[in-house]
Amino acid sequence: MYSNIIIPRQWSRLACVCRSVASIEGQKLPQTGTSSDGISPPPRIPRGPTDILQALAATVGNDPTAAHYKYHDDPYLIPLSNFRKRAYALSAEAGRKAAAWIRDEHANLFTTREWDPPMKMKTPYFNADPKIPAYAPKPFYNDESNVTEVDLQYTIDNALLEDAIKVFELLGGESGINSELKLKFLQLLCFYNEKEPVAMEWVEERWFAAATRERHATTWKLGGLADKIFTSMEPKTPEAYCAIIQGMAKYFQAERAYALTEEAKEKGIPLSTSVYNSLLGCIGFLKEGVSLRIEALKGLLVEMNEQGLSPNSETLTACLKSLSAWGGGKTLQGVALQTVAEFRQLGIEPSLSAYYYLLCLFCKDQGPKIDILTKIIADLEKRESLEPTEAMDTNFFITAMGVCSNHLQDINLAERLHALLMKDDNYKLVGDAYKESIYYRHYVTVACRFAPFERTTQLLDTLIPNVYVPEPSVMEEIVKALELAGAGARLCGAWRTLLVSGHASRARLVERLLRALCVCYPDQDDDVKESMQAVAADILKFGELAEEREEREDRRTPVQKLSASALGDVLELCAEPRCDAAWRAADAALRRLRAAAAPPAPDARTALAALAPRAAAHAHHALAATAVSYLAECGFEEAIPASIETLSVLLNRTTEEVEKLLEENKSSLTTSLQPAALEVAQAYHTAKTGTSLRDSGSSTSSDSDSESSSDDD
Numbered sequence: 001m002y003s004n005i006i007i008p009r010q011w012s013r014l015a016c017v018c019r020s021v022a023s024i025e026g027q028k029l030p031q032t033g034t035s036s037d038g039i040s041p042p043p044r045i046p047r048g049p050t051d052i053l054q055a056l057a058a059t060v061g062n063d064p065t066a067a068h069y070k071y072h073d074d075p076y077l078i079p080l081s082n083f084r085k086r087a088y089a090l091s092a093e094a095g096r097k098a099a100a101w102i103r104d105e106h107a108n109l110f111t112t113r114e115w116d117p118p119m120k121m122k123t124p125y126f127n128a129d130p131k132i133p134a135y136a137p138k139p140f141y142n143d144e145s146n147v148t149e150v151d152l153q154y155t156i157d158n159a160l161l162e163d164a165i166k167v168f169e170l171l172g173g174e175s176g177i178n179s180e181l182k183l184k185f186l187q188l189l190c191f192y193n194e195k196e197p198v199a200m201e202w203v204e205e206r207w208f209a210a211a212t213r214e215r216h217a218t219t220w221k222l223g224g225l226a227d228k229i230f231t232s233m234e235p236k237t238p239e240a241y242c243a244i245i246q247g248m249a250k251y252f253q254a255e256r257a258y259a260l261t262e263e264a265k266e267k268g269i270p271l272s273t274s275v276y277n278s279l280l281g282c283i284g285f286l287k288e289g290v291s292l293r294i295e296a297l298k299g300l301l302v303e304m305n306e307q308g309l310s311p312n313s314e315t316l317t318a319c320l321k322s323l324s325a326w327g328g329g330k331t332l333q334g335v336a337l338q339t340v341a342e343f344r345q346l347g348i349e350p351s352l353s354a355y356y357y358l359l360c361l362f363c364k365d366q367g368p369k370i371d372i373l374t375k376i377i378a379d380l381e382k383r384e385s386l387e388p389t390e391a392m393d394t395n396f397f398i399t400a401m402g403v404c405s406n407h408l409q410d411i412n413l414a415e416r417l418h419a420l421l422m423k424d425d426n427y428k429l430v431g432d433a434y435k436e437s438i439y440y441r442h443y444v445t446v447a448c449r450f451a452p453f454e455r456t457t458q459l460l461d462t463l464i465p466n467v468y469v470p471e472p473s474v475m476e477e478i479v480k481a482l483e484l485a486g487a488g489a490r491l492c493g494a495w496r497t498l499l500v501s502g503h504a505s506r507a508r509l510v511e512r513l514l515r516a517l518c519v520c521y522p523d524q525d526d527d528v529k530e531s532m533q534a535v536a537a538d539i540l541k542f543g544e545l546a547e548e549r550e551e552r553e554d555r556r557t558p559v560q561k562l563s564a565s566a567l568g569d570v571l572e573l574c575a576e577p578r579c580d581a582a583w584r585a586a587d588a589a590l591r592r593l594r595a596a597a598a599p600p601a602p603d604a605r606t607a608l609a610a611l612a613p614r615a616a617a618h619a620h621h622a623l624a625a626t627a628v629s630y631l632a633e634c635g636f637e638e639a640i641p642a643s644i645e646t647l648s649v650l651l652n653r654t655t656e657e658v659e660k661l662l663e664e665n666k667s668s669l670t671t672s673l674q675p676a677a678l679e680v681a682q683a684y685h686t687a688k689t690g691t692s693l694r695d696s697g698s699s700t701s702s703d704s705d706s707e708s709s710s711d712d713d
């Protein structure tokens with residue numbers, strides 16, 4: 001009964017083994033293009049594990065309007081603000097960290113693999129073929145661990161600094177390991193300065209890490225474990241001197257590094273080019289004054305030549321790094337250009353880091369306008385590929401785009417630079433999330449200021465919001481560009497961008513948008529005008545909800561409220577209401593202005609005067625009366641004609657009849673007019689005489705009574 005089931009399983013396993021053997025045989029291609037039978041297949045090209053995927057991705061290309069693949073492809077789940085993008089990505093990585101913690105803390109639960117190939121005996125701890133070390137639990141070391149030099153070698157190879165120090169202590173310290181392993185451990189300590197690095201597997205943590213400027217301050221742990229190991233090494237090898245000197249120079253312990261260099265030279269110990277490169281990068285800590293520093297730099301280069309050491313691209317980068325850190329001026333700029341020219345004669349081209357330091361030296365914020373970037377981009381465009389060689393290479397593109405935006409103000413050069421970044425696999429040189437944001441901040445800013453409107457809008461549609469979420473300062477530049485172009489529909493879209501990016505609570509930015517909407521409003525089509533009024537209503541509604549949330553949650557930071565000028569802009573937009581939302585917005589803005597007792601701008605006064613009769617004609621009598629009363633209370637001259645026109649609509653009479661009615665029948669108006677019309681009449685008398693209608697009516701009746709009594713006498 002079970003034979004029909006077991007035999008097919010065995011056949012399937014045998015077939016799988018045969019396919020594996022066939023695939024292995026098929027991969028045995030000749031390494032040369034010649035063969036004894038006359039058939040000459042092409043030589044085999046070594047391929048990586050992801051080469052096929054990269055080739056397929058190259059045929060499709062990148063879609064900048066789509067969200068990053070690490071986010072769920074769902075409109076309701078795609079983050080559209082910087083905070084949400086960071087929180088989403090780090091939350092997902094926190095889950096992976098939790099899984100890794102469980103794997104390491106409960107390693108006894110992960111001793112078998114269910115995905116073994118067929119015909120493979122399942123044995124504990126080693127039954128995966130091939131074994132993937134990243135999936136295996138990491139070793140754990142404590143005071144009771146039995147360790148060997150193999151464990152120390154493992155921690156050094158995987159850059160597990162804290163574990164390496166623990167194993168080193170368990171082995172007995174300096175005297176417990178051989179000299180070769182001690183040298184490797186010293187190199188690890190010097191490279192990281194005894195600080196645990198962020199693991200390479202946590203990609204998002206490294207991408208969203210808080211970016212800090214390069215600190216030119218002494219951070220070397222003087223008297224630390226690295227110093228103790230170096231002191232205990234006898235005899236001290238050239239590799240040991242090179243490691244300790246480079247570590248001290250990297251963390252700016254320049255005096256001690258220079259002293260060890262002199263000690264090595266006195267003992268006749270040869271030093272490498274990398275040691276001199278590190279000394280060139282921190283030579284400013286040894287000398288004071290530009291002239292002395294330049295002479296010291298040249299002296300080190302001469303010393304390298306005397307010892308027969310060939311410079312490399314890192315040597316040029318170190319020289320330019322020091323020159324850029326010493327300030328500016330024609331002297332340093334001349335030395336930098338001379339250095340670059342001499343290195344080119346040796347066949348050494350500047351790297352991206354070298355060009356970054358050149359830009360820092362020549363393109364100062366407050367310095368003269370020097371166009372060195374054009375030649376740099378022309379040189380980089382000629383190269384087949386841009387391969388990163390140093391960590392500072394990622395600073396080139398953001399600095400170059402900043403030069404295009406602030407220093408040269410050249411949109412054509414910025415577009416050439418962006419095309420260079422998007423070429424092939426160069427986008428990895430953008431760095432991390434912080435540098436990417438700075439890069440696009442400069443790019444969008446220069447496009448809004450100097451690019452034609454069509455190119456600007458095309459760029460904004462491409463980048464926002466999936467690639468780049470603009471900061472408040474950049475959003476202000478975008479609003480200015482849209483205002484100059486009179487793009488009312490895109491200004492309405494700018495409010496939606498403010499909402500999704502989390503900037504809608506910034507009152508200054510919202511007020512700038514309202515002003516732009518007012519400027520562009522007269523020249524728009526009817527449907528765009530209706531959309532602009534809906535945006536104004538939405539802005540007021542958002543402010544009201546924020547204030548209610550503040551009262552309910554009792555926040556420490558108060559919500560920024562719209563100013564009187566911004567409320568006046570809302571009234572100006574809604575002076576010709578085209579939807580119910582516009583009527584509600586006008587009423588809410590007017591109530592806020594009246595409650596704050598703040599006078600509106602002149603344009604808002606005209607808008608209020610025009611709004612009152614329109615509100616009366618559309619049966620919004622309370623709004624009409626409130627608008628006229630507010631004008632009268634503020635003492636504006638627009639109150640009198642606005643009152644007459646509004647009463648003309650309410651009473652269905654001509655303006656001449658209304659004027660005659662208001663002048664002759666003051667005493668009877670209080671009883672003959674409806675409440676809204678009476679309030680308008682009172683506003684008229686307040687604006688004209690400074691008194692209310694009741695006071696003027698009573699004074700008129702008293703005058704008439706006195707006249708009649710005098711006639712009787």
